[in-house]
Amino acid sequence: MNLVYAPIVLIGVLIIIAVILIVVEKLLGGGGERVLQINDDKIIPVSGDETVLNTLSAHKIFIPSACGGKATCGYCKFKLIEGGGPIKATELPFLSPAEKEEGIRLSCQVKVKENMKIEIPKELLNAKEYKTKVSYIEDLTYDIKLVRFELLDPKEMHFKPGQYAQLKVPGIDIIRAYSIASHPKYTNQIELIIRQVPNGKATTYVHKALEVGDKVILTGPYGDFYLQEQSNRDMICIAGGSGKAPIRSILYYLRDQGMNRKVKYFFGAKSKRDLYYTEEFQQLSKEFPNFEYIPALSEPLPDDDWKGEVGLITDVVDRHVKDLTESEAYLCGSPGMIKACIKVLNNHQIRQENVYFDNFS
Ligand SMILES: Cc1cc2nc3c(=O)[nH]c(=O)nc-3n(C[C@H](O)[C@H](O)[C@H](O)COP(=O)(O)OP(=O)(O)OC[C@H]3O[C@@H](n4cnc5c(N)ncnc54)[C@H](O)[C@@H]3O)c2cc1C
Ligand code: FES
Incomplete structure (x- = not known):
């Protein structure tokens, strides 16, 4: 073959391979437009090969994901109504027999490869992503710190006493859950009490690197652990x-x-x-x-x-x-x-x- 034509042939071969890959992906249900329908009303168009967790988060629906999608916390549950494929081995440790029966799945493990219908608790639609600034840090003990975050955007978080927020460690893709330690009446600031875990990724960041003035992303509020206000027990x-x-x-x-x-x-x-x-x-x-x-x-x-x-x-x-x-x-x-x-x-x-x-x- 004439060497002058070699690059053209190479490009041609690469184009053919790319077309074959796209066709195969489509046949396997990986690419193309699909929709994710939530709670019988909200419809999200989906085109990539993302998990339910990431798809929801890209559309500002933040469900709990204390382990950041590694299938180790079991917090990111949702109810699968239609589509989604069978339960994966990684989900099994977190699902009770009743939950399996009901269609409960882990959103970090299920990919949106076809049209899907899901249900998530209404209160999770209230969880938001917050841009915050650290306004105060105090050593409570040798290994426990209080950190106060001023909420910049949005400026207010309404939470029930006992609920938690999630902190995103900047630079590394790590998310961790921390209970909110402050009074719910202070809606424009959130206090967290964070204990250093030896070699822990998030806590080492908080204890060794975090400073007043730093910008941090929080999401929340989350959790069904909160004061039962209707009770007088x-x-x-x-x-x-x-x-x-x-x-x-x-x-x-x-x-x-x-x-x-x-x-x-x-x-x-x-x-x-x-x-x-x-x-x-x-x-x-x-x-x-x-x-x-x-x-x-x-x-x-x-x-x-x-x-x-x-x-x-x-x-x-x-x-x-x-x-x-x-x-x-x-x-x-x-x-x-x-x-x-x-x-x-x-x-x-x-x-x-x-x-x-x-x-x-
Ligand atoms: C709902 C909820 C609320 C929480 N609230 C708080 C809170 O208010 N304050 C707080 O300090 N933490 C809280 N945690 C724990 C927190 O989310 C992290 O798991 C913890 O800070 C460790 O994160 P890390 O990234 O530093 O450690 P990682 O890097 O995840 O872990 C490093 C090593 O330490 C082990 N490890 C992880 N967590 C702990 C632990 N707690 N004790 C001992 N060993 C551990 C791991 O198995 C691993 O071997 C909460 C967790 C949940 C699920
Ligand atoms: S995010 Fe932790 S199990 Fe899915």
Whole structure:
């Protein structure tokens, strides 16, 4: 072949390969126009090969995705009505038999390869993406920081006390969930309480790099862990580590309502250096006889000179509560702590439907 024609032949071959790839993709349902219909009304045109999660987020519908789409949190559930293909192995660990039956799927695992009909809870349509600026950072302990974000655009987030937001770590594609620690009446700022996880991606960024003035993207609000406002049951709150965040928001809210419900708040820590906001909650218990704050140390140090409760938080709760048939419980912390506490509450006849928890997994 004449060398002069070689580039032309090469380009021709590449064009033919590209056409074949497009045809194959279309035959497999990957390209072309499709629609995603949400809750029987909103219709989104889809052309790429994206997941339901990314398609929704591109159209400003933000569903919880605490692991950022890696199929490790199980938070991004939606109901598949039509299309979408069979359940993938990656979804199985997060779906109960009833959920499978109902068509519940993980939006980060299902791609929009054909016309699809889905349902998502109405309240998720309220979650938005917020441009924020860090306005304050405080060390609460050696490994826990309070970070306050001023909301720039939109300027207000309306959330229920107990709900969480998601923080996007700039530069790396990481999203993490953090409970909102501030009073819901302050709609133009959000406070988060963030504990450093050794080698954790998001928490290392927050603890080592984040500074006042930095711009950060938050989404939210999310979550079905929030104060049951219609109830007037006695409340048991149990938290460990940064689990204090959503309970703080709940308690601020109750304080403004006059603290008309009886609340026992147990906070578990290892030693005195892990305690924070102690004076704040002790002050609250002086103001409101209905409120009792019970911090407990599992391994107090000799120098701690600790006169309060000692032991695992489960044992302390066990010692302090009686019949819980008419009580409501709010638990926040590690999955292990929550599981152990629910066992103790069950021994005191709490009703399952009155137990609310957020696993910080
Ligand atoms: C609904 C919800 C609310 C949450 N609220 C808060 C909050 O208010 N404050 C807060 O500090 N965190 C909260 N978390 C946890 C938070 O989302 C992150 O998981 C945590 O900050 C670790 O993120 P990372 O990127 O630093 O660690 P990663 O890089 O994800 O993890 C690094 C390593 O640490 C392990 N690891 C991950 N998380 C933890 C943990 N919590 N404890 C011990 N080891 C861990 C991982 O298995 C991994 O081996 C919440 C989680 C959920 C789901
Ligand atoms: S986003 Fe975490 S499982 Fe889908």
